Each structure stands twice: as C-alpha cells, then as structure tokens.
Amino acid sequence: MFFTYLRRELRRRRKAALVISMGLALGIGLVLTVTSVSAGMKNAQSTVLHSLYGLGTDITVTKSAAAGAGGGAQKFGIQQSGSGSKSSSADRLSVNQGTATMASSTVTQVASQSNVEAAVGSLLLNDFKFDGSFKLKSGTSSTSTGTGQGGGQQGGEGGGQGGTPPSGAANFSLNTLTIMGTDTSNITVGPLSSLKITSGVNFTSAQSNSLVAVVDSSYATQKKLKVGSTVTISGKAFKVIGIATASSGTSAANVYIPLTQAQTLADMKNKVTTVYVKASSSQQISAVKTAITKNVSGTTVTTASDLASTVSGSLSTAANLVTSMGKWLSLAVLAAAFLISSLLTSSAVNRRVREFGTLKALGWRSKRVIGQVMGEALVNGLIGGVLGIALGLAGAAAITAFSPTLSASTASSTASQGGPGGGGGPGQAASAAAKAIEVHLTAPVTLSAIAVAVALAVAGGLVAGGFGGWRASRLRPADALRRVE
Known part of the structure; x- marks a missing residue:
C-alpha cells in the first residue's frame, strides 16, 4: 500500500x-x-x-651556517711559463653559501628518534671548474685569475677576470654544476627517490665508494653524455651508469655520485648537508618533527606541510x-x-x-x-x-x-x-x-x-x-x- x-x-x-x-x-x-x-x-x-x-621523504633536517660563513667566492690562480700553447684546469668544490655541514653521526641520531622508519644523509656540492688555455712567447709568462660564486641548477658558463701581460694571451671559462653525494644503501629515501632511471641502472648498495655516477637527463643532453660516458670531477673520472629524469619539475642536481666519494673529493669526511627522514606513518610526521627539533639541536626541520604554505603564484x-x-x-x-x-x-x-x-x-x-x-x-x-x-x-x-x-x-x-x-x-x-x-x-x-x-x-x-x-x-x-x- x-x-x-x-x-x-x-x-x-x-x-x-x-x-x-x-x-x-x-x-x-x-x-x-x-x-x-x-x-x-x-x-x-x-x-x-x-x-x-x-617525493619519498617526509622530513628534511638541515643546518644554516653562521653569518658570513660557508660558500663564498671561488678564486683561481693559474700561472704558466715557457712558450707555445698551454692549458690548465682546476676544480673547486664547496657547499652553498649560508649552508653548514653536519657530522654524519647526525644521521644516526635522527634515525634513533621514535617513529622514524629511515634516515639517510646527502652532501650537496657546487663544482666550479676552471678551464683555461694560454698562448705564450718564449721567455714570457702568463697569469690568469678567476672568481666565481654560486651554483647553477643545470650548469652553465660563468665569467671571471683574466689578466695577461702584453707578450701573452689567455682564454678561459668557468663552468658550474651541482653534485649530490648520495647514500647508496637506501635510494628509496632522499634525493634519488623522485628520479626515474630512463637509461642504464641506479646505484646499488655495493657501490658506496665506487667511481660511478647517475646523471640528470637535462644535463646529459646538454653535455652529450650517455651510459658508459665519463664525468671528470676534481681529476677523478666517474663512469655514467644511469640517466635519470625527475618525475616532474627540476632535478636536485646535475650529477649524483656515492656519498663517500663526494666527501673525499670535497675534503669533507663524515660530513653531510641534509638528512632525509621517512616517518613510520603519515600520522607520525608531526611527532617526528617535534622529537628531532627537541633532541637534535641547531638544526632546521622541515616537512612537506611546512612547504605547502610557501607556494605562491x-x-x-x-x-x-x-x-x-x-x-x-x-x-x-x-x-x-x-x-x-x-x-x-x-x-x-x-x-x-x-x-x-x-x-x-x-x-x-x-x-x-x-x-x-x-x-x-x-x-x-x-x-x-x-x-x-x-x-x-x-x-x-x-x-x-x-x-x-x-x-x-x-x-x-x-x-x-x-x-x-x-x-x-x-x-x-x-x-x-x-x-x-x-x-x-x-x-x-x-x-x-x-x-x-x-x-x-x-x-x-x-x-x-x-x-x-x-x-x-x-x-x-x-x-x-x-x-x-
């Protein structure tokens, strides 16, 4: 009814x-x-x-340098004598201005906090590479000095100041690239987590101190690199084993190498610039941030939600x-x-x-x-x-x-x-x-x-x-x- x-x-x-x-x-x-x-x-x-x-990281831990410390201008002094054409090159590796390094023990300290599933460290470096050529007359000498500052995302050429006596000539360039020393024991957390290997392979845990590199695809295209090519950093030749592309946007660095090698090249043994942290669950991120802030003094702890408020446009x-x-x-x-x-x-x-x-x-x-x-x-x-x-x-x-x-x-x-x-x-x-x-x-x-x-x-x-x-x-x-x- x-x-x-x-x-x-x-x-x-x-x-x-x-x-x-x-x-x-x-x-x-x-x-x-x-x-x-x-x-x-x-x-x-x-x-x-x-x-x-x-992605792949919930929290990062960094440390700001004291005023006036860290980074700064990179100076080169190159002198040649004799006659004929001479060439010179030099590398200067440094962290960014305003950034301080932390002891590798900080990674262990962060990893020991409650609700932390994993923590890895990385060392971000700027490589300022000087390449110069000199043409000299017999019995003369030529000196060139260059100054460069800052690091570029994709690498590029920067100028310096060059001086030559009347009897000689010098031409040089200052190239910059960013290098990320990566902990190869856990590539699922940290800078490599947002990269997709489009050619070759990624790091393995056995390559923690090997002369191998993963190169950003944009930089590889710019420098005509491919799997099997070599990238020379501070006189060491790193074999390219993989070409990587960021899931979206811009990659973190031009070249990724094992953390131990980056520390050795920059003379920063047992130093890192960033600690990447993954919480045991998304509900624990705030608690982990609080614990790290309280127990690891002098550091800046940042979460994705902190960054969301900075998005503009x-x-x-x-x-x-x-x-x-x-x-x-x-x-x-x-x-x-x-x-x-x-x-x-x-x-x-x-x-x-x-x-x-x-x-x-x-x-x-x-x-x-x-x-x-x-x-x-x-x-x-x-x-x-x-x-x-x-x-x-x-x-x-x-x-x-x-x-x-x-x-x-x-x-x-x-x-x-x-x-x-x-x-x-x-x-x-x-x-x-x-x-x-x-x-x-x-x-x-x-x-x-x-x-x-x-x-x-x-x-x-x-x-x-x-x-x-x-x-x-x-x-x-x-x-x-x-x-x-």
Missing part, C-alpha cells in the same frame, strides 16, 4: 517533485564540483612540491579562492536548496489537506501520514542526488577540460633551508624556487565526494519530509474535511 500510494502521488505531482529534486540537485552539484576542484588544488600543490622537492590565488569563497558559496547554495525543498514540500502538504484529512478519517494514524510524506520527500531527494551527481561530474569534467594552466613557485627564503624529497638540498632548492612550475588544474571526482553527495541527497529529503510530515501530523480530520483543496 505504501509504495503503491507513493508511486501514484509522485506520478500525479511529478512537476512539483521535479522542481524539488532540481533544487536539491543544484546544491549537491555545486558542492560536488567545489569538492572536486579543492581536491584538484591539493593535487596541483602536491605536484609543485614534488617538482621542487621530490596563480595556483595559490586559485586555491585560496576555492578555500575562502567556494566552500562558503556551496554551503549557502546547499542551505538554500534544503530550505526551498522544505518550503515546497510544506506547500504540497498544504494543498493536500483534504486528502490527508480523509486518510485520517479512514483510520490512518499520524505516524503513517508522516511516513508517507517523508517517503515521497526521500525519493525526491534521491532523484535530486542523482541529478546533482550528474551536474557535479559535468562541472568537474568542464573544469578539467577548459581550466587554464596555473603557475606556482616557493619562497626562496624557505627553499634555502632545504625541503623534503628529492630536491631538498639548500642551495638547489633556492635555485628551483626561482623557476616557476606550471601545472594544469584538474577536478578529480572521488568516491568519497560521491558518497557525500548521496548523503546530502538523503539529508535533504529527510529535512524536507520531516518538515512537511510535521505539518501534516498537526491536521485534525474534522478541520481538514471542512477545507476545500
């Missing part, structure tokens, strides 16, 4: 039912669209952080707009949809006063009348939910298809301290931060968002049916029969 009466009433009042359903559909569709855009914003911000800092503006205005707008529209549905259901009850009065006179109790009204409203809500999900999916698809490309970068002041993941090196992070990352906004619709839409549809139906049923329950048969519909 209940379903027969329900079907008959919905068919008889299908226009009113459609209006009520559409009101709920608009509210639910907007909520689903805003939720999807919000999820897309979070994914885009994650992409930016991945591009700049990589059009992506940040859009994300703030969705957060501040989109959610409030969707809530306002949803509240209005619930209110309109309740009023329309109540209005429909008022127009059925005589009908309900007759049913009560025939023996229907108030609970049955309320149940009938709520059943009709619930069906209207479910219909509205289906239509709302369809509208939400259409809106999300339109945003994904036609949304503009957004740009983002991170503040260099934060980046200079290093960040979680592959590009967490202090100076390298600053270099990456100076380059805007472009991402395409998508609006993914998740099952949880659809579940929320269904819940809202049911809630809308119950709210409207509850209000309408309450109005119907207050009717007295005698009063209802005296009224004309």
Whole structure:
C-alpha cells in the first residue's frame, strides 16, 4: 500500500517533485564540483612540491651556517711559463653559501628518534671548474685569475677576470654544476627517490665508494653524455651508469655520485648537508618533527606541510579562492536548496489537506501520514542526488577540460633551508624556487565526494519530509474535511 500510494502521488505531482529534486540537485552539484576542484588544488600543490622537492621523504633536517660563513667566492690562480700553447684546469668544490655541514653521526641520531622508519644523509656540492688555455712567447709568462660564486641548477658558463701581460694571451671559462653525494644503501629515501632511471641502472648498495655516477637527463643532453660516458670531477673520472629524469619539475642536481666519494673529493669526511627522514606513518610526521627539533639541536626541520604554505603564484590565488569563497558559496547554495525543498514540500502538504484529512478519517494514524510524506520527500531527494551527481561530474569534467594552466613557485627564503624529497638540498632548492612550475588544474571526482553527495541527497529529503510530515501530523480530520483543496 505504501509504495503503491507513493508511486501514484509522485506520478500525479511529478512537476512539483521535479522542481524539488532540481533544487536539491543544484546544491549537491555545486558542492560536488567545489569538492572536486579543492581536491584538484591539493593535487596541483602536491605536484609543485614534488617538482621542487621530490617525493619519498617526509622530513628534511638541515643546518644554516653562521653569518658570513660557508660558500663564498671561488678564486683561481693559474700561472704558466715557457712558450707555445698551454692549458690548465682546476676544480673547486664547496657547499652553498649560508649552508653548514653536519657530522654524519647526525644521521644516526635522527634515525634513533621514535617513529622514524629511515634516515639517510646527502652532501650537496657546487663544482666550479676552471678551464683555461694560454698562448705564450718564449721567455714570457702568463697569469690568469678567476672568481666565481654560486651554483647553477643545470650548469652553465660563468665569467671571471683574466689578466695577461702584453707578450701573452689567455682564454678561459668557468663552468658550474651541482653534485649530490648520495647514500647508496637506501635510494628509496632522499634525493634519488623522485628520479626515474630512463637509461642504464641506479646505484646499488655495493657501490658506496665506487667511481660511478647517475646523471640528470637535462644535463646529459646538454653535455652529450650517455651510459658508459665519463664525468671528470676534481681529476677523478666517474663512469655514467644511469640517466635519470625527475618525475616532474627540476632535478636536485646535475650529477649524483656515492656519498663517500663526494666527501673525499670535497675534503669533507663524515660530513653531510641534509638528512632525509621517512616517518613510520603519515600520522607520525608531526611527532617526528617535534622529537628531532627537541633532541637534535641547531638544526632546521622541515616537512612537506611546512612547504605547502610557501607556494605562491596563480595556483595559490586559485586555491585560496576555492578555500575562502567556494566552500562558503556551496554551503549557502546547499542551505538554500534544503530550505526551498522544505518550503515546497510544506506547500504540497498544504494543498493536500483534504486528502490527508480523509486518510485520517479512514483510520490512518499520524505516524503513517508522516511516513508517507517523508517517503515521497526521500525519493525526491534521491532523484535530486542523482541529478546533482550528474551536474557535479559535468562541472568537474568542464573544469578539467577548459581550466587554464596555473603557475606556482616557493619562497626562496624557505627553499634555502632545504625541503623534503628529492630536491631538498639548500642551495638547489633556492635555485628551483626561482623557476616557476606550471601545472594544469584538474577536478578529480572521488568516491568519497560521491558518497557525500548521496548523503546530502538523503539529508535533504529527510529535512524536507520531516518538515512537511510535521505539518501534516498537526491536521485534525474534522478541520481538514471542512477545507476545500
């Protein structure tokens, strides 16, 4: 009887039912669209952080140098005598200015903290390579001095100052590249975790002190390197065993070599610049940060969530707009949809006063009348939910298809301290931060968002049916029969 009466009433009042359903559909569709855009914003911000800092690491630990210490200008003094053409080259390896090294024992200290699953160290170096050629006359000498500072992400040529006596000539170049000394015992955490080997192989734990290198694909293209080529650093020839590409964005360094070799070349035995930390679970990241800050003094501890607040650009503006205005707008529209549905259901009850009065006179109790009204409203809500999900999916698809490309970068002041993941090196992070990352906004619709839409549809139906049923329950048969519909 209940379903027969329900079907008959919905068919008889299908226009009113459609209006009520559409009101709920608009509210639910907007909520689903805003939720999807919000999820897309979070994914885009994650992409930016991945591009700049990589994945595979929850926390990084770095140490800032005292004012005026670390890095600085690199000076070369080259002198040749005799006659004919002479060539000279020299390397200077150093950490970035403003960055201090830490003892390797810091890695062990960090790894011993509660809820730390793994911790590895790395040493990020800038290699300033001087190459010069001299043409001298017999009995003369030539001296050239060069000064360079800073390290570039992709490597490049920098100038210096050259001086020659009238009887000679000198030409030279100053090339820079970034070198990452990597702990090969665990490449799933740290700078190599965000790299994909596109040619060759990655390091193995047995290569902790081998003359092997993994080269960034962009740098390899620039220098025409391939698997089997050699890269010379401070007079040592490293064999290229792999070409790697960052999952997105810019790689952390041009060349990756075993940590022990990097420490030896830079005369920084048992020193690291960054400790990469992986927590036992995502829920423990905050607790691990607190423990490291408390127990490892003098260090700067950074998490991915800390870096998220530094993202700026059009992506940040859009994300703030969705957060501040989109959610409030969707809530306002949803509240209005619930209110309109309740009023329309109540209005429909008022127009059925005589009908309900007759049913009560025939023996229907108030609970049955309320149940009938709520059943009709619930069906209207479910219909509205289906239509709302369809509208939400259409809106999300339109945003994904036609949304503009957004740009983002991170503040260099934060980046200079290093960040979680592959590009967490202090100076390298600053270099990456100076380059805007472009991402395409998508609006993914998740099952949880659809579940929320269904819940809202049911809630809308119950709210409207509850209000309408309450109005119907207050009717007295005698009063209802005296009224004309």
